[in-house]
Amino acid sequence: MEFFLQLLVNGICVGLLYGISAMGFVMIFKASSVLNFAHGELLALGAFFFLSLVTWGKLPIAASFILTLVGCFILGFLIEKFFLRPLIGEKLIFVIMLTVGLAAMFKGLILLIWGGNLHTYPEFLPESLELNLGAIYVAPVYSASLVIGVIFLVLFGLFFKKSSQGIFMRSVADNQKAALSLGVNVRRVFALSWAIAAMVACMSGIVLGIINGVNVHDLSAIGLKVFPVVILGGLDSIGGAIIAGIIIGLLETFTGGYLSPSLRDVVPYIVLVFILMVKPYGLFGLVEIERV
């Protein structure tokens, strides 16, 4: 029973991380229908920016966190401007392969600058976040990530519901042409959504880096793990991504705990195929209906 509970808690923690990492991915898809294969590299970039600012720049944690977010915001903006804008209206495969190419470029750059070794952040989380419920132990980083996840979820919920830019973004996601004809600046919305998504991605990268250490290969692997999560949750649902992340995380830890550790990494993809066959738009995704 203890083992079960520990797995349950671990699964929820890992799943929450998946959910948080999937948020940026979903935002990009929601606004511009781009399947971002460079997501893992964006996570890694954020984590490494933060690492450099903290360890090399010796800046205080809060300042480097904000600087990283700003840097990633600009980065996302530039990616959209130089790489994805020329491809609006192009075939799907070009857009997909462009993000794959970007992923290779970023990965090469990161390896070139920071190398492929595992880096760690200095300890800075307060001990009071540690949870010790009898036999179950939750590390402070996990509770911190829970807090950050909830904060961002609420912030984005408010942003999409209340702010005019958020409403513009939703309108573009819903129907590009109609939004355009009603005077929404679609270009700005695309640029903004990439910028925000990159920011969210780098925030998730930092959280992942705090927990597992910063390593390009691990983080880009998580970029691929995002696919089962977003398909299960629905490609355009942020809340769905969090819930699906938890489901996938639970699935992984339980498979790893009870069946076999090697099956752990492949189980999300088996589930992915199954969901695609049964319910391709996921739990909370918008069902696209094609009419001739």
Add this chain to the structure above:
Amino acid sequence: MKKLSFHPCGNYRENYAQELAIFDTWFGRVCLGVFLAVLFGVAPFMLSPYLLYILNTIGILAIGAIGLNILIGYTGQISLGHGAFFGVGAYAAAILATRLDVPFYLSIPAAGAITAMVGMVIGIPSGRLKGLYLTIATLAGQFIIEYVLIQWESLTRGTMGITLPAPKIFNWTIAGDQAFFFFIFICLVLTTWFAVNIMRSKYGRAFIAIRDNDRAAEGMGIPIFKYKILAFAISSFYAGFAGALWAYYMVSITTEPFNLGLSVEFIAMVIIGGMGNIPGAILGATFITLLNEALRFVTGILMNVGMITSMGLNIAPLREFVFGLAIVLFILLEPKGIAELWRILRSNFRLWPFSY
């Protein structure tokens, strides 16, 4: 024999036979003949083993790329599992050759057929899904196949790898780069010939119709699910065939190379070469292989420059960066690939000095 003529300035085709013709002029036919004669008559005897090795790699990858081009370029179904299919072919050939002592001239086509069956299974989601959902499904296929190859140890020997016997026909053993050159390039010519011709047939036209508009194709009476599965089968047959050749050429195989990176490289070949263009796939395979080798060469040189190593910089990731950059630049600047560049070059000559 076509009459002695240049390319016309416009489209003056009057019947279907002209539309289907592979060579517009006799000149193209002669050029191809001369090229093949040089390729088979001169190249294997003049080139160093290293250059032959590169050529052989190009030949093998080109077969795989042609297969993927049939799927992506002609049928419009994006598959991220081609690298895994390549691996399935390699393992099928290796297992047939080592466990059942099947001679190579049977095991290679059999490996292709087995991979075609696997490809059909991975292609089943295409009945319900299309576009990016199908892409994600094939991505899952890639990971699942990779997992099976590593974990089914009783059959694939897991991470230990399998060593293949040398291919042998009537006391004659194919070994060494030169013998393999003939073997691989005869296979490449045959598979290219088959691919070019299947695209001129009813099946090829159905594929193209599905790519251009699947609903309209269905309305015209094309059973799209059947044809999509067929496209998956043909494409993975090519991948398996190439994988089997690769397994024999490399002598020993492990699961390592058949990862997502290989799938991405295959798609890069198709895009850089030119989608929906069979010679383009060969050009793309050539480009990617040469790029890989050139980058390996350059990073090798840079590693030995004292200053850089003393600065503690690792140059190896430069390869990954340049590979990504090549994909990005081709997509942004010339999405139709090298085949289109070649066409522009040719038409510049043809129209000279009045190019528009």
